Amino acid sequence: MARLAAFDMDGTLLMPDHRFGAQTLSTLKRLHERDITLTFATGRHVLEMRHIIGNFSLDAFLITGNGTRIHSLEGEVLHRRDLAPEVADLVLHSRWDTQASMHVFNDSGWMTGQEIPEMLHAHVYSGFRYQLRDLKRLPAHDVTKICFCGDHDDLCRLRIQLNEVLGERAHLCFSAVDCLEILPNGCNKGAALSVLSEHLGVGMAECIAFGDAMNDREMLGLVGQGVIMGNAMPQLKAALPHLPVIGHCRNQAVSHFLNHLLDTPNLPYSPE
Incomplete structure (x- = not known):
């Protein structure tokens, strides 16, 4: 064993x-x-x-x-490990062709830009929830990871865009069919x-x-x-x-x- x-x-x-x-x-x-x-x-x-x-x-x-x-x-x-500040800055301030919602995480918790009640279903028993913030005003040096949540086909197209911009500077992965994550490289x-x-x-x-x-x-x-x-x-x-x-x-x-x-x-x- x-x-x-x-x-x-x-x-x-x-x-x-x-x-x-x-x-x-x-x-x-x-x-x-x-x-x-x-x-x-x-x-x-x-x-x-x-x-x-x-x-x-x-x-x-x-x-x-x-x-x-x-x-x-x-x-x-x-x-x-945290995202490199230049990577976080690019993701937070670039215009992405997607309908997916953006979510930012650091040691203080989970931040997003608008109310999305259905996102809380997975956290109903823990009581963990997002903080509403203007994501573009978050400091890029204090970002652990960024997630986009939405339709899988839309996220697949977004992944192509992100790869073109970020290259080898970040690790992209699907943590679920409806969640694409941007993590520190490696x-x-x-x-x-x-x-x-x-x-x-x-x-x-x-x-x-x-x-x-x-x-x-x-x-x-x-x-x-x-x-x-x-x-x-x-x-x-x-x-x-x-x-x-x-x-x-x-x-x-x-x-x-x-x-x-x-x-x-x-x-x-x-x-x-």
């Missing part, structure tokens, strides 16, 4: 209503009892994740903002997990990781055992065709898979 287990949150560990299932929580506690270190690797903000894991008394390292921050069990910042969950594993003295070959979107690709490809959700983006399955695909997050498939590994590791696995 692995020594370090990394979990994406939305679409992976959380059910479609963005809550932990009881079976999932029970399995996470089983891992902890087996001295398997837990880390939640997510696009969500650390302020929100502290609230979520605090509600369930879960001891876990946090990789948040899609690898822009790593926090210890005690809340200490182990690693941090920043992703896999790179962050490598930093954490070195900090813990655990080899990446001793890690297991679960994910469902393209922002999980590097992490799943680097660990000893990467596992893809049945509800994952087709692009992720195509990018990592050698990895096993398990069941749907609505059925708490991560728990089902891990209980099989813990109880019957020598038997073949069949998704629930």
Whole structure:
């Protein structure tokens, strides 16, 4: 069994209503009892994740903002990356041919330019919400990541525009079909997990990781055992065709898979 287990949150560990299932929580506690270190690797903000894991008394390292921050069990910042100010300035002040909404993140939280109530559905249980700000007035030296949210085809066209302007100065990825993220160059969950594993003295070959979107690709490809959700983006399955695909997050498939590994590791696995 692995020594370090990394979990994406939305679409992976959380059910479609963005809550932990009881079976999932029970399995996470089983891992902890087996001295398997837990880390939640997510696009969500650390302020929100502290609230979520605090509600369930879960001891876990946090990789948040899609690898822009790593926090210890005690809340200490182990690693941090921000967008280069010139990149943030270009994104914030250029005119983009898109209908997508823009969202900016830094250590103080989540900022956007207009009320978008439907964006809060994924955060209803944590109470985490955006701050309304004039994004063009934000200081470019204090931006961790920028997201555009909207129609997938529109975001694909926007990605072409962003690539033409930013080139190799930023990392672009889809954290969901309706969310395109602009991250610091070289920043992703896999790179962050490598930093954490070195900090813990655990080899990446001793890690297991679960994910469902393209922002999980590097992490799943680097660990000893990467596992893809049945509800994952087709692009992720195509990018990592050698990895096993398990069941749907609505059925708490991560728990089902891990209980099989813990109880019957020598038997073949069949998704629930």
